[in-house]
Amino acid sequence: MTAIYVWTLAAVMFVLELAMVGVLGYAGLVLAGRGLFGWPAAAGAVIAVALVWALFAAPAATFDIGLVKAVVKVALFAAAAVVLWQVAHRPDLAAAFAVLALVVNIAAVLPPYSTYGGFDVPA
Template structure:
């Protein structure tokens, strides 16, 4: 059960993180005008968010500080929920996304998932 739980939660975490990245990029693309400037903004958003994520919030971040990791995750997921609400006018999706992100990230900091340090696979 532990291996199934670990990999299921890891997969859901990854999907939620990709959704956050996509929502932020789509929001910038829409706000910037959906043309060439929109594409440049969307690509720039993906690069910037991925860099911030790698530095502070990835499973093995370059800057390993737990409070900073939590702040970066909260800010990025909240920004994605706000983009869903304000830019895409989807209050229902914004609330659902925020709740799913909160539940999944809380599950990731609790045992048994937190006992494996991100990449150590249970047997």
């Protein structure tokens, strides 16, 4: 049962992280004006978010500092929720995304997930 919980939580976290990156890329597209500048802005936003995530918030982050990791995660997920609310005009989706991100990230710091790190789970 523990393995199922840990791997399910890891999968949900990964999907949420991909959604966050996608939403922030969408913000770049819309805010730069879908034309000639929109697509490069979207790609730039995705690259910037992925770089910040890899450096500070990923499970194997380059700079693995607890407080910085928490601040970066909160900032990026909050930015994605704001984009859903203000740019996509979906307050319902923004609230659901924010609550799900909060619940999943809190679950990730509690046992059993935190004790296994989401990877090395005994059968």
